[in-house]
Amino acid sequence: MSQTGGANVAVILKGWPRLSETFIAQEIAGLEARGIALELWSMRRPTDKARHPVHDRVRGRVTYLPEYLKDEPGRVFTAWLKARRLPGYAAARAKFHADLERDRTSNRVRRWGQALVLAAELPPSIERLYAHFLHTPASVTRYAATMRGLPWSVSAHAKDIWTSDDWDAREKLDDCDWLVTCTNVGLQRLKELAADPAKLRLVYHGLDFAHLPAPPPARPPRDGSDPRDPVVILSVGRKVEKKGYDDLLDALASLPADLHWCFEHVGAGSLSDALKARAASLGIADRCVWHGGQPQKQVFAALARADLFVLASKKAADGDQDGLPNVLMEAAHQGLPLVSTQAAAIGEFIEDGRTGLLVPPAAPRELGLALGRMIVDPALRQLLAQRAGEVVRTRFSYEAGVEWIASALRGQRSESTVAARAAE
Structure with a gap:
């Protein structure tokens, strides 16, 4: 012993x-x-x-x-x-x-x-x-x-x-x-x-709250109407099939032309070149920032400057799928509202309409509608983020x-x- x-x-x-x-x-x-x-x-x-x-x-x-x-x-x-x-x-x-x-x-x-x-x-x-x-x-x-x-x-x-x-x-x-x-x-x-x-x-x-940075102060009420101050949409995850980044790019491309947003991604993965090419073909490459794999300090810096967190998980062709990604809980702990899918165990944390918005997996149109709803409504973002943060603190230590x-x-x-x- x-x-x-x-x-x-x-x-x-x-x-x-x-x-x-x-x-x-x-x-x-x-x-x-x-x-x-x-x-x-x-x-x-x-x-x-x-x-x-x-x-x-x-x-x-x-x-x-x-x-x-x-x-x-x-x-x-x-x-x-x-x-x-x-x-x-x-x-x-x-x-x-x-x-x-x-x-x-x-x-x-x-x-x-x-x-x-x-x-x-x-x-x-x-x-x-x-x-x-x-x-x-x-x-x-x-x-x-x-x-x-x-x-x-x-x-x-x-x-x-x-x-x-x-x-x-x-x-x-x-x-x-x-x-x-x-x-x-x-x-x-x-x-x-x-x-x-x-x-x-x-x-x-769960999360080890003792070793996480405190959530940032109240976020600005951006609503996508100001081209000089776009809504920042963030996702963190490996660039692999089950994370659904192809669907997410399609969803972003479907947003109304008069909505002003930018997308940031943190994470490495084998589909990096393919996703950048897809963003270019969809005409949204100038709104997408790909940071690659980053240490935790940079991940939390990205969470602090974002307005909205999204993860478009789905089942891959070989059967691989997410469990309950910790990054969703980290985003909620940092006060971010969540948009995700009903894939795998995500519904064990996010309740649609109460602690975030959930759409079917591999459904870019529905995902785009959920993102558009969140972008234009900072009050909804604040409400859902507050509820999700409470769930993290009470159930997911x-x-x-x-x-x-x-x-x-x-x-x-x-x-x-x-x-x-x-x-x-």
């Missing part, structure tokens, strides 16, 4: 640090503050040039697994020599071969190699493994935990729930000690696959969720509480 009285836990991550996964860094910092001794094991090295302040609050040692086995063959071979002598190696190998029969991909082999390294290099003080995401991080974690004979747990989020094969998710749900997920819609999906739903717990990410996870990592979770919550 650690000197602070907490468990010694290895956290397995896709990448560390990542600008787009502030919610994970926030949780890790909160667990450390509650006395949990953590080590971070990342499957990828960082690609973002900047860091958020929350990353600097995390003190746990970070170890990078070989992202591609061919890059560190000596390390992988040495790990195999050590791992094959572990008492759970044969059982882990059997699980890997059974998975490989159904998923004959190099990706599956890579996860086995990463698991060998993880199992071989974990210090003997580690008492539990904890994976963020049910897909590839949980695969690595499952194999390594089996080799080491350790309990393991997992936090499931969005893409990992909706794009994992049913058989893969079922076997991980059977093997893990417990699972938390951040939306009720995700919980219900996993309950369909779990032999023991009592293992599952709904834990909203992250304290209770992190407390539960900390207790569970210590092996102190209440089975009756889990079973009751899973039955909701």
